[in-house]
Amino acid sequence: MKILVINSGSSSIKYQMFDMNGELVLTSGIVERIGLEVGNISHKTFINGEEKKVVKEFPIPNHKVGLSEVVNLLTDAEIGVIQNPDEVSAVGHRVVHGGEYFNETTLITPEVEAKIEEVIPLAPLHNPANLEGIKVCTEIFSSAKQVAVFDTAFHQTMPAHAYRYAIPEELYKEHHVRSYGMHGTSHKYVSAKTLEYLNLPKEGSKIITVHLGNGCSMSAVKDGKCIDTSMGFSPLAGLMMGTRSGDIDPAVIFFLEEKLNMKTDEIYNLLNKKSGMLGLTGFSDMRDVEDKINAGDAQTRMARDLYTYRIKKYIGSYIAALNGVDAIVFTAGVGENDTAVREEVIEGLDFCGIKLNKEENSLRKPGIREIQAEDSNVKVLIVPTNEELEIARQAQDLIK
Structure with missing residues (x-):
């Protein structure tokens, strides 16, 4: 099973592709300076223990152009790791904020996209870019499942006395003002690794x-x-x-x-x-x-x-x-x-x-x-x- 992981920012896209049979990194890279006069892509592949790197500079007016070039590199005759986008089983998207709606990884549907858009005021610099990456990947990787992994999800187990602020109740009930936390994917990963390591x-x-x-x-x-x-x-x-x-x-x-x-x-x-x-x-x-x-x-x-x-x-x-x-x-x-x-x-x-x-x-x-x-x-x-x-x-x- 091949899974592509996307971290879509306002002017960049970080990505990695894994072969989950052995959890091998097949390729990784970053698309930068999206929307500027000249953008660039730095792309690495890892095949049979050998690393190959490609760097390209050209105008990248939007995320679709950037991801289309990523697909070209993924399917390249010499350095490609797949033959066509249909080989990707799932695209995992880092989504910074899920508000109180999401406490676990979620299959993306139009309803989920609407909720991600709804909480944009809670993460105005991140969620719009995350959402753009989802929309473009849904079009390009049309056969793949689109999956949202929320930075805030791991922290949704906090009790109310930890996440509430001492401000008027209506600000929480009507405007969702509370502590959410970030870096949840990292905290979840390293805490689980620690339990495993220490038995x-x-x-x-x-x-x-x-x-x-x-x-x-x-x-x-x-x-x-x-x-x-x-x-x-x-x-x-x-x-x-x-x-x-x-x-x-x-x-x-x-x-x-x-x-x-x-x-x-x-x-x-x-x-x-x-x-x-x-x-x-x-x-x-x-x-x-x-x-x-x-x-x-x-x-x-x-x-x-x-x-x-x-x-x-x-x-x-x-x-x-x-x-x-x-x-x-x-x-x-x-x-x-x-x-x-x-x-x-x-x-x-x-x-x-x-x-x-x-x-x-x-x-x-x-x-x-x-x-x-x-x-x-x-x-x-x-x-x-x-x-x-x-x-x-x-x-x-x-x-x-």
């Missing part, structure tokens, strides 16, 4: 997953289900991130508006794209941050302290929410690769019996790794995330 039964398990990339979020996972997560109504809440502020006193927004005469869109842009690590240091890439710290820059040192302190605070609150913890799991680009961040997060948690093996933490090895000290009462793991594979698995399970 822990779901029942009674307590895991904290720490997804650190340019976007950052954490989840408290009990009995294999999410009971709390750091992102909220939007991806802006929670941890400090590459360009997002994370948690902030709402009165700051009123101050910016009233005292500095900033408009709503300016404040939105400031908090989402000009804040976080970028706002404090001028850099959003943690490798640049590390270089500045090593050069003795005090401001950058403070910024990373703020970054790791926020994570540590959430760990403490989630230990309380879970009434203990079996494992703390780091994942995503920063979580998997930044040794200093992991060390600073775990430092000072020994009162909870959480201790790090600094030597093991400093090593770079592939796959799942344990990095806790021998006398640690809690496992500390690095679990590489694979959201595309998780989407493919969920699509396969659904159509089966």
Whole structure:
């Protein structure tokens, strides 16, 4: 069974194709700069252990043109992995927001598309692009099942006291203002992998997953289900991130508006794209941050302290929410690769019996790794995330 996974953005399309017999990646790529004067496609195939790469530049006015070229590459006589689009059994779509309508992977129908469109106000930057990818793929891969995998679905198991805000009831009932969370596909994948790796039964398990990339979020996972997560109504809440502020006193927004005469869109842009690590240091890439710290820059040192302190605070609150913890799991680009961040997060948690093996933490090895000290009462793991594979698995399970 061949499954194509699509992550459709406003001006880009990321994709991977899997042969689910062995869960092999056959091809992956990205279509970029859609709608601009010149777009590009970077496409890789993996055949018999050999990687081949193709890069093309040409005008890509819309998603249909971009995906049509992807099909040409997938069926190319020399580097193709299928002979025609009908060989694709399913297309798994990453959909950022499903509101309260979807708590599991869903076969896409016109009614489902309508619900995705209905919750666009909850994810105005993402859902329109996700929906566009669905519409184009439905036309191009007409024989395939179209499957929606929602970023918010894993968090729909949160109890009301975790997802509700202390604001007037009608704002929730009439306008669905509540915490939804994001990165659910990643949190689900790594928490399940952790249970499997540690041979822990779901029942009674307590895991904290720490997804650190340019976007950052954490989840408290009990009995294999999410009971709390750091992102909220939007991806802006929670941890400090590459360009997002994370948690902030709402009165700051009123101050910016009233005292500095900033408009709503300016404040939105400031908090989402000009804040976080970028706002404090001028850099959003943690490798640049590390270089500045090593050069003795005090401001950058403070910024990373703020970054790791926020994570540590959430760990403490989630230990309380879970009434203990079996494992703390780091994942995503920063979580998997930044040794200093992991060390600073775990430092000072020994009162909870959480201790790090600094030597093991400093090593770079592939796959799942344990990095806790021998006398640690809690496992500390690095679990590489694979959201595309998780989407493919969920699509396969659904159509089966």
